Amino acid sequence: MKNPASKLAMGLAFSCISLMLNTGIANQIALAKSTNLQKCNILAYVTDTDPQGLNVRSNRSSKSKILGQIPINETVQVVAAAGDRVQITNASDGFKGTGWVFVSKLGLTTRGYGTNGVDLYANTNQQSQKVRRIPANTPVKLLGCQGGWAQVKYQDVKGWLTREDRCGSALTSCS
Numbered sequence: 185m186k187n188p189a190s191k192l193a194m195g196l197a198f199s200c201i202s203l204m205l206n207t208g209i210a211n212q213i214a215l216a217k218s219t220n221l222q223k224c225n226i227l228a229y230v231t232d233t234d235p236q237g238l239n240v241r242s243n244r245s246s247k248s249k250i251l252g253q254i255p256i257n258e259t260v261q262v263v264a265a266a267g268d269r270v271q272i273t274n275a276s277d278g279f280k281g282t283g284w285v286f287v288s289k290l291g292l293t294t295r296g297y298g299t300n301g302v303d304l305y306a307n308t309n310q311q312s313q314k315v316r317r318i319p320a321n322t323p324v325k326l327l328g329c330q331g332g333w334a335q336v337k338y339q340d341v342k343g344w345l346t347r348e349d350r351c352g353s354a355l356t357s358c359s
Contacts, residue, residue, distance in 0.1 A: 227352025
């Protein structure tokens, strides 16, 4: 490689790869393209404030056909998760059928009514480490799901909520 332009191009390529690896961008890209489908069965509600509603798509691609919309605060059943998308069905209003939405547009509320809150677990097992206590009746951001467990984020802490400790309805309690 005696050509200065080739040396420069090779150096830039290695610098970019190094930057991606060191900043974790490569891991984020890999996660975003994940095709590992997790089956689940949880309820969540729409948090998207778009006046048109949350777009429901025919598959996980953001370029896929829009099948319909679901208004804010409506409850949906989440049946699968893959990367930053979840498959939903049984919307309480708006879209009828099954389709895919961004998981970041859905939320949950903690239960624990009349208590000092609910536990957030490190894994999908109640014997796993408790990573945080979340106050009762507190909105949390949905990140994903596995089986009957919901992965959520609360004040920059990520963890898992049991079925008994969460409510998928925005406007009523789940007592």
